[in-house]
Amino acid sequence: xxxxxHTPSKESxxxxxxxxxxxxxxxxxxxxxxxxxxxxxxxxVVCLQETKVTDxxxxxxxxxxxxxxxxxxxQKAFNGVAILSKNQAAQVRSGLEEGDGGQAxxxxxxxxxxxxxxxxxxQGREVGHEAWEYKLHFLGQVAAMLPQRFDxxxxxxxxxxxxxxxxxxxVYDPKRMAGKVSCHPDERAALERIEQxxxxxxxxxxxxxxxxxxxxxxxxxxxxxxxxxxxxxxVLATAPLAKICTGCxxxxxxxxxxxxSDHTPVVARFG
Numbered sequence: 001x002x003x004x005x006h007t008p009s010k011e012s013x014x015x016x017x018x019x020x021x022x023x024x025x026x027x028x029x030x031x032x033x034x035x036x037x038x039x040x041x042x043x044x045v046v047c048l049q050e051t052k053v054t055d056x057x058x059x060x061x062x063x064x065x066x067x068x069x070x071x072x073x074x075q076k077a078f079n080g081v082a083i084l085s086k087n088q089a090a091q092v093r094s095g096l097e098e099g100d101g102g103q104a105x106x107x108x109x110x111x112x113x114x115x116x117x118x119x120x121x122x123q124g125r126e127v128g129h130e131a132w133e134y135k136l137h138f139l140g141q142v143a144a145m146l147p148q149r150f151d152x153x154x155x156x157x158x159x160x161x162x163x164x165x166x167x168x169x170x171v172y173d174p175k176r177m178a179g180k181v182s183c184h185p186d187e188r189a190a191l192e193r194i195e196q197x198x199x200x201x202x203x204x205x206x207x208x209x210x211x212x213x214x215x216x217x218x219x220x221x222x223x224x225x226x227x228x229x230x231x232x233x234x235v236l237a238t239a240p241l242a243k244i245c246t247g248c249x250x251x252x253x254x255x256x257x258x259x260x261s262d263h264t265p266v267v268a269r270f271g
Contacts, residue, residue: 016246016271019045019116021159021233022254023215023263027051027082030261031059037254038066043267044086045111047118049161051080058082073107081107081118081160096141097148101134106142113270114155114241121163124181132181135163139190143197150238152198158236161215161263164191166201169211170231182230199236202248202268212250215263224255235268244270 020043024030027048038046046068051058053074060070063084073094074080081104083089089109096106108117119142124135142158150156164187168174177183195201203212213229220228235248248268255264 016269017044017113018267018269019043019047019157019159019235020251020265020267021047021049021118021161021235022265023049023120023161023233023261025050025052025261025263027053027080028057028059029259031062033254033257033260035062035066037251037265038063038068038084041251041265041267045116045157046084047116047159048082048084049080049118049120051082052077053080071107071109073104075102075104079104079120081105081120083107083109083116083118085109085111087112096138097145098141105138108149114157115150116157116159119158119160119162121161123163124187126181127179127184135181136186136190139164139187139194143190143193146194146197152238153240154238155240156199156238157241157268158194158199159234159266161232162191162234163232164188165230165232166191166204166234169209170213172213172228172230182232195236198238200239200242202235202237202242202245203231203250203266205242205245206248214250214266216255218262233263233266235266237268241270246270 024034051074054076055074058072063070068084069088070084071092072082089111091110093108105120122135122138125131165171165183171177171183213231214233216223216229246269251265
């Protein structure tokens with residue numbers, strides 16, 4: 001269950017809204033879990049990653065029945081991003097300025113409060129691999145895109161599976177992971193450049209010292225039970241939204257269910 005640290009007043013509850021990011025690792029495979037979580041958590045905006053489905057096969061109808069407008073950018077069996085919103089988007093854009101190399105990893109929507117950019121950053125495989133070079137290039141493209149498309153003085157959320165643990169606090173064994181993919185200084189520096197444009201890590205804003213993870217690798221035996229994880233799913237926001245963010249929590253409930261994703265949702269609350 002998702003628990004908030006305070007009980008807002010009647011007026012703030014009326015004005016409050018929330019945004020979540022969730023790598024579902026296959027939206028069709030995880031649809032019952034996702035629908036159950038949405039009914040309970042009921043965020044106004046949801047960014048999904050790794051949907052692994054072509055646009056024509058995306059299960060939009062089931063999500064629309066819960067009151068969401070559904071926008072998606074997918075491909076067969078790999079990658080894929082989607083945005084769910086209780087309010088209809090005024091604009092929707094997919095991809096980066098220089099293109100995604102045929103990979104569905106970026107989706108942006110202009111909503112009633114501002115823009116949301118949903119990212120599924122490449123994992124990178126191993127340092128030195130061509131997938132690693134693509135990851136660094138992708139992060140560089142994101143850093144270049146932000147000043148081209150947006151203004152840090154305006155409301156913007158950049159959320160998703162960033163596939164970078166920002167600091168040693170964000171990984172279960174920093175000594176073991178030092179210099180490896182998701183913890184390498186080059187990708188951390190690339191993420192820092194993105195944040196320096198004018199974005200705040202909302203989880204760290206509210207939990208500066210907490211060791212909390214969002215991803216537990218299937219390949220590590222009982223990784224979730226042993227809490228061998230990484231915090232690589234982030235909600236970043238410009239100053240206008242960071243100022244009104246009243247909380248940002250990791251909801252570990254879905255990761256503990258049967259046939260879960262290897263990630264779990266991160267939810268930020270505003271207003």
